[in-house]
Every structure is written in structure tokens, then in C-alpha cells.
Amino acid sequence: MVRRFSFVPVVFVAVAIWAPFTFAQSIGNDDIASSAITASEISPSSAAGTSEDNFFLRFANAYREDWHPTQPAGAAGPQRRGYPAPLDSIPFPSPDYSVGGTSIIGAPDTQTYPLMQAINQNKSRIKVYGWLNAGFNISTSDKGDGANSPAAYYYNPNRITPDQQVLYIERLPDSVQTDHVDYGFRIAQLYGQDYRYTTSKGIFSQQLLARNHEYGYDPVMFYFDLYVPHVAKGMNIRVGRYISLPDIEAQLAPNNYTYSHSLLYTIDPYTQTGIVASIKLSDHWLVQAGFSGGNDVAPWTKDVTPTGTACVDYTWSKGGDALYTCANSFNKGKYAYNNVQSYYETWYHKINATWHTDTEAWYMYERQVPNIGGNVVNPITPETGANGAFCSFGEKTCFAPEVAVVNYLEHEFNAHNYLSIRNEFVDDIKGQRTGYATKYSEHLIGYGHWIGSTVLFRPEIRLEHSYDLAAYDLGTKKTQFIVAGDITYHF
Numbered sequence: 001m002v003r004r005f006s007f008v009p010v011v012f013v014a015v016a017i018w019a020p021f022t023f024a025q026s027i028g029n030d031d032i033a034s035s036a037i038t039a040s041e042i043s044p045s046s047a048a049g050t051s052e053d054n055f056f057l058r059f060a061n062a063y064r065e066d067w068h069p070t071q072p073a074g075a076a077g078p079q080r081r082g083y084p085a086p087l088d089s090i091p092f093p094s095p096d097y098s099v100g101g102t103s104i105i106g107a108p109d110t111q112t113y114p115l116m117q118a119i120n121q122n123k124s125r126i127k128v129y130g131w132l133n134a135g136f137n138i139s140t141s142d143k144g145d146g147a148n149s150p151a152a153y154y155y156n157p158n159r160i161t162p163d164q165q166v167l168y169i170e171r172l173p174d175s176v177q178t179d180h181v182d183y184g185f186r187i188a189q190l191y192g193q194d195y196r197y198t199t200s201k202g203i204f205s206q207q208l209l210a211r212n213h214e215y216g217y218d219p220v221m222f223y224f225d226l227y228v229p230h231v232a233k234g235m236n237i238r239v240g241r242y243i244s245l246p247d248i249e250a251q252l253a254p255n256n257y258t259y260s261h262s263l264l265y266t267i268d269p270y271t272q273t274g275i276v277a278s279i280k281l282s283d284h285w286l287v288q289a290g291f292s293g294g295n296d297v298a299p300w301t302k303d304v305t306p307t308g309t310a311c312v313d314y315t316w317s318k319g320g321d322a323l324y325t326c327a328n329s330f331n332k333g334k335y336a337y338n339n340v341q342s343y344y345e346t347w348y349h350k351i352n353a354t355w356h357t358d359t360e361a362w363y364m365y366e367r368q369v370p371n372i373g374g375n376v377v378n379p380i381t382p383e384t385g386a387n388g389a390f391c392s393f394g395e396k397t398c399f400a401p402e403v404a405v406v407n408y409l410e411h412e413f414n415a416h417n418y419l420s421i422r423n424e425f426v427d428d429i430k431g432q433r434t435g436y437a438t439k440y441s442e443h444l445i446g447y448g449h450w451i452g453s454t455v456l457f458r459p460e461i462r463l464e465h466s467y468d469l470a471a472y473d474l475g476t477k478k479t480q481f482i483v484a485g486d487i488t489y490h491f
Contacts (some may be wrong), residue, residue: 202298
């Protein structure tokens with residue numbers, strides 16, 4: 001789905017970039033301890049200060065302890081059920097391979113946050129936290145707004161961009177224990193340029209679909225979790241608006257290896273509003289089934305369509321390998337706002353202690369998509385925000401499929417530095433997802449560097465090519481090269 005916008009202000013960029021380095025200068029040099037420092041290892045006594053300290057001093061002390069720890073790690077928390085986590089977090093976004101629609105059943109919540117450290121020494125299960133994220137890109141495309149498309153999220157070339165400023169309020173259910181029902185919830189607020197990718201029709205969508213605002217607000221997640229331990233090895237039921245289940249990547253900046261997103265991820269569904277149940281049958285098997293009103297549409301819009309979701313995750317090699325098979329959205333498939341039928345296969349593989357790889361392939365389609373090829377009499381006007389297709393001569397509508405595959409190869413240098421290599425191929429057969437009926441390849445090398453566990457800088461270089469048509473720089477170039485980077489400042 002092509003989403004356009006204009007000029008980018010830089011106020012939030014200045015805040016996101018200036019604030020952490022101001023803190024760093026106030027507390028000493030930028031040397032990082034060689035051992036892993038996670039948010040759960042901040043010492044409450046040293047980070048929070050004394051009871052006489054004011055809030056802002058406690059907040060600053062939380063960063064001081066995170067960046068230059070003076071206390072030993074706290075006592076180990078509850079032991080997880082099942083296989084050990086395959087990855088280290090940090091430096092990677094999560095210790096577990098990505099499975100959507102549920103928190104990891106059997107994994108304890110050990111995360112703490114600077115803001116909660118200042119509020120109550122991270123003693124409550126309800127947590128308030130978030131981040132400021134901003135980035136830049138230097139591109140060979142230069143024809144103005146939207147010229148980097150379909151590359152994302154840096155849609156506009158040669159800009160500094162306040163991508164997403166996010167606030168979470170959440171409680172995770174305790175799924176380690178098996179003796180009582182527990183609950184959780186999440187309310188996630190997003191403001192910035194990236195709202196145009198998460199927008200769901202009917203939920204403040206006039207900002208994008210009617211007014212095409214540069215920045216916008218999106219309540220990207222609001223859901224309730226009910227954990228029932230007595231079904232198999234645990235069942236989680238999620239009700240509300242949640243991120244669609246499959247994908248290596250996610251909309252929220254801390255959940256990704258790289259600043260930019262693959263073409264595959266850019267053009268697939270983002271959120272659904274409905275219900276999904278996730279059942280852990282054993283350490284090997286997890287099954288999921290859900291029902292929603294469709295992709296990126298609120299239940300009260302005319303585009304709502306009863307839509308099913310069904311996924312199976314199989315894990316082996318003591319947690320080192322996982323195969324996630326997912327029919328993310330299936331119904332009659334008739335053209336509507338983002339009503340793509342989407343089927344995914346994702347393989348996660350841990351090569352050794354420092355290398356792992358993630359590979360995802362998908363097939364998507366819509367039926368009866370309006371022809372915008374200029375080769376039909378009295379063409380049907382596409383819906384706002386939902387592309388038409390380049391159909392054969394004389395067809396008013398047509399079947400519009402897409403196929404894609406992406407691979408991430410990840411290397412951990414140490415607890416604060418990692419390497420990302422991404423390669424992908426996309427065939428937008430009728431041009432319905434990107435606006436150009438062409439094949440694409442994309443190649444990226446990125447690097448991640450952490451300051452403590454609260455500031456992440458991710459520079460990258462990216463080369464991409466469209467084979468059948470010129471799809472970059474507003475349809476004038478087949479090849480695009482970008483140097484970019486972002487910074488994420490957690491609070």
C-alpha cells in the first residue's frame with residue numbers, strides 16, 4: 001500500500017539525539033563495560049537513589065547505573081519453562097524468536113526501565129515505558145517526497161526524520177506459574193512519521209487517508225491478555241488490536257535488527273483487531289487460531305470482513321531452530337482496504353553461539369482488484385489508500401498476487417555490538433502492493449551499537465534494484481543506494 005507525505009520537522013530528532021549524550025557527558029566518558037548489561041540488571045538501591053532524591057535525580061541515576069554499572073547484577077528471577085532462550089538480548093531485540101499474538105508462554109518478565117526505576121524502583125507489574133526514535137538517510141534518489149519508496153521507513157530521501165515516539169502502558173501475565181489464571185494488557189501510543197505504516201482504517205485514519213499529514217498519532221496496540229495455565233502447557237487469549245502474527249520484523253523500532261525494513265515487511269499487513277488464542281502443547285509445539293475484521297481496518301468500517309488466522313510453531317534443537325507456519329489472514333479475498341490473503345513460512349536457525357539466521361517467505365493476493373493500467377474503458381476507481389493493479393488489456397478487475405523471500409544473517413560481536421546482513425527478493429506481479437509491476441532485490445549491511453541497555457545506534461547501507469520497471473525516485477530509476485542510521489533512546 002503506497003502511503004505518501006511531505007515535509008519532515010526535526011524537533012523530536014534533536015530531543016532523541018541530544019538527550020542521551022547530554023546525560024553521557026554529565027556522568028563520564030562513553031566507555032562501555034565488556035560484560036552484558038540488561039535492563040533487568042539495574043540495581044534498585046543504586047539507580048533509584050535515596051528516598052530524599054527528587055524524581056529527576058532518580059531518573060538520571062538509572063541511566064548512570066545502566067551505562068556505568070557499580071553494583072553486581074541482581075538476584076536471578078523466576079526460571080522459564082521450556083527451552084532456554086536462543087539469543088542474547090541485548091544486543092539483539094529479543095532473546096526469543098518472533099512469534100506474534102502472545103507473550104512467550106513460560107518466559108518470566110524480567111525487564112525493568114529507567115522511568116519505572118525513578119517512579120517505584122521497578123517494583124510494580126504494571127509498567128510505563130517507551131522510547132524516542134529518529135534517523136537520517138542519504139539517498140541517490142532526490143526527487144522529493146516519497147522518492148525512496150518502496151523503501152521504508154525512510155520514505156522521503158535525504159532527510160532527518162522523527163520516526164516514532166512511543167509510550168507503553170502494560171502488564172504481562174505471569175505464564176511461568178501453572179496454578180492460577182492471570183491477565184495482562186498493553187496500551188501503546190505512537191506519534192511520528194511511522195504512523196502512516198501502522199494506520200488502521202477507522203482509527204484516527206483521517207490523518208493519513210483524508211489529510212495526508214506528515215506526522216500522526218496512532219494507538220497502535222490496545223489489547224487484553226488472559227493466561228489460562230490448565231490448557232495443555234498454557235494458553236494465552238488476546239483480545240483487542242494487536243500486531244499481525246508472523247514476520248521477523250515489527251513496526252516498533254526496538255523490535256528490529258535494522259533501522260529500515262525489508263520490502264517484504266513494508267507491503268504486508270500490520271495490525272488486526274480481533275481475538276487470537278495461543279496454546280503451548282509442548283516444548284516443541286505451539287498452535288494459534290484467531291478471528292478478526294481483517295487487516296488494518298477497525299470493526300466499524302465498511303471494509304470489515306470476517307477473517308481467520310491460523311499458525312503453528314515447531315521448535316527443535318533445544319530451542320535453536322523454529323519453523324513458524326502462518327496463514328495470517330484468509331477470507332474470500334475480494335478487493336478492499338488491505339484485504340490481502342497472506343501465507344507465511346519463517347525459519348529461525350541458531351548456527352552457533354554468535355551467529356544465527358532468519359528466513360521468511362510469503363505469498364499474498366487479492367481478488368477483483370481494479371485495473372489502473374489505462375487499458376480498459378470506464379475503469380473502476382480504487383479505494384483511497386488501497387492500490388489498484390496493472391491488469392491485462394480490457395480487464396476491469398484482476399487477480400493480483402505477490403511473492404517474496406527475505407533472509408537475515410546476524411552476528412554478535414559482544415554484548416553491545418552486532419552485525420546484520422539482509423538480502424531479499426520480491427515479485428509484485430501486478431504492481432498492487434508497490435505501485436509498480438516489477439521484481440525487486442534488496443541488499444543491506446547494518447550495525448548495531450548499544451550504550452548500556454537504553455541507547456541503540458544502527459547505521460546501515462542499502463542497495464536495491466527493480467528489474468522490469470523503474471520503481472525508484474518516483475519511477476525514474478531502477479537502482480537506489482542509501483546510507484542511513486537511527487538512534488533509539490529508551491526511557
